[in-house]
Amino acid sequence: MEDLVNQHLFGGIYNNKKVLVTGHTGFKGSWLCYWLDKMGAEVLGYSLPAPTNPSHFELLNSSYESVIADIRETNLLNDTFKRFQPDIVFHMAAQPLVRLAYELIDETYETNVMGSLRVYEACRQTKSVKSIVSITTDKVYENLEEDRGFVESDPLGGKDPYSASKAAMEVMTNSYRHSYFHHDKLSEHNKVLTTVRAGNVIGGGDWSKDRLIPDLIRAYREKETVLIRSPQAVRPWQHVLECLAGYLVVGQKSLNDERIADAYNFGPDLNEKITVEEVIKIFNQFIAVDYKIEAADLFESTMLRLNCEKAQQDLKWKPIWSAEEALKRSARWYRDFYEQRELTTENDLMDYINQAKESGLEWCK
Numbered sequence: 001m002e003d004l005v006n007q008h009l010f011g012g013i014y015n016n017k018k019v020l021v022t023g024h025t026g027f028k029g030s031w032l033c034y035w036l037d038k039m040g041a042e043v044l045g046y047s048l049p050a051p052t053n054p055s056h057f058e059l060l061n062s063s064y065e066s067v068i069a070d071i072r073e074t075n076l077l078n079d080t081f082k083r084f085q086p087d088i089v090f091h092m093a094a095q096p097l098v099r100l101a102y103e104l105i106d107e108t109y110e111t112n113v114m115g116s117l118r119v120y121e122a123c124r125q126t127k128s129v130k131s132i133v134s135i136t137t138d139k140v141y142e143n144l145e146e147d148r149g150f151v152e153s154d155p156l157g158g159k160d161p162y163s164a165s166k167a168a169m170e171v172m173t174n175s176y177r178h179s180y181f182h183h184d185k186l187s188e189h190n191k192v193l194t195t196v197r198a199g200n201v202i203g204g205g206d207w208s209k210d211r212l213i214p215d216l217i218r219a220y221r222e223k224e225t226v227l228i229r230s231p232q233a234v235r236p237w238q239h240v241l242e243c244l245a246g247y248l249v250v251g252q253k254s255l256n257d258e259r260i261a262d263a264y265n266f267g268p269d270l271n272e273k274i275t276v277e278e279v280i281k282i283f284n285q286f287i288a289v290d291y292k293i294e295a296a297d298l299f300e301s302t303m304l305r306l307n308c309e310k311a312q313q314d315l316k317w318k319p320i321w322s323a324e325e326a327l328k329r330s331a332r333w334y335r336d337f338y339e340q341r342e343l344t345t346e347n348d349l350m351d352y353i354n355q356a357k358e359s360g361l362e363w364c365k
């Protein structure tokens with residue numbers, strides 16, 4: 001792979017930095033750690049085992065340190081922080097599935113709220129930690145089904161257990177920041193805690209249950225018909241590399257700017273209004289899947305879009321790939337994986353960085 005260390009991405013700050021990532025065995029975590037590793041970061045992943053089989057984390061077979069454990073195992077978590085002495089923490093570990101949360105309600109709240117609290121407590125006890133980027137979701141907003149994008153100051157809510165658990169995590173995070181990591185006392189604690197909200201992240205290497213793209217892939221593999229519950233639902237589809245670039249900018253900037261301690265949305269352009277049914281049609285250009293529309297059984301909002309002006313202004317971040325491009329990339333990733341036994345993660349990453357450079361984005365200058 002082309003050497004990313006010499007490319008000076010994100011001001012070159014990740015080279016030789018100690019970065020601890022919770023949830024590294026999952027979809028987003030596996031891509032993030034891959035990118036960090038290539039930029040010369042010393043990565044430690046802390047997470048339960050890979051939640052799916054196949055698993056992108058296992059396929060990548062990376063050599064950074066991987067601790068397989070629960071974030072609610074306080075002693076081990078604290079010991080790991082103490083031993084590793086991270087500079088930057090990306091907290092992604094969660095029970096992230098909307099439908100599963102209805103069944104695993106206790107575990108969803110315990111992991112997403114109390115687990116996050118354990119991670120913040122470990123950060124508080126570890127002097128080396130300067131930047132904490134905590135990953136939540138676009139579903140934290142109280143959804144009034146309005147045709148406008150949510151802004152970060154909109155009221156939080158969540159009718160289903162997953163959304164509510166993440167909104168509760170946001171409230172807890174805000175209180176935690178105010179109580180322990182207040183900017184007035186920066187010289188004492190030296191930490192900046194942010195939350196980052198993205199949603200409907202797509203890309204190769206996701207085999208989770210009850211997510212549209214993995215469901216399509218399962219139907220294609222098993223030659224089955226996929227049942228679609230909300231064909232007209234609009235989601236902020238974005239490639240995983242888009243939100244990860246945003247998280248990496250937050251990690252970079254919060255090392256020396258305490259004003260970053262806040263919440264940020266990361267999503268596609270507001271004009272992108274692609275419905276679930278249109279997603280399937282684009283996907284079908286690469287991977288043929290039969291689908292059937294079925295009445296929704298559990299509550300799901302139909303309209304969900306994010307206004308990302310704050311990230312564009314404060315962080316100089318913006319999306320690079322259209323939702324259609326992100327969908328095509330994802331479909332190609334799975335097609336190459338199943339038909340050629342080829343892992344195209346590296347190609348996607350390099351193409352993304354090259355296109356970001358062409359767009360003149362600050363993080364890749």
Ligand SMILES: NC(=O)c1ccc[n+]([C@@H]2O[C@H](COP(=O)([O-])OP(=O)(O)OC[C@H]3O[C@@H](n4cnc5c(N)ncnc54)[C@H](O)[C@@H]3O)[C@@H](O)[C@H]2O)c1
Pocket residue numbers: 022023024025026027028029046047048049050051069070071072091092093094095096111115135136137138198199200201202208
């Ligand atoms: N993928 C999306 O579309 C999306 C959208 C919005 C928000 N998110 C958020 O992004 C983060 C990552 O999501 P993902 O899509 O990679 O999910 P994923 O299911 O692929 O990964 C979740 C990770 O968390 C780990 N984990 C779960 N419970 C744990 C626990 N108790 N202790 C330690 N590790 C635990 C899993 O082992 C896995 O590594 C989550 O916080 C999720 O809520 C994802």
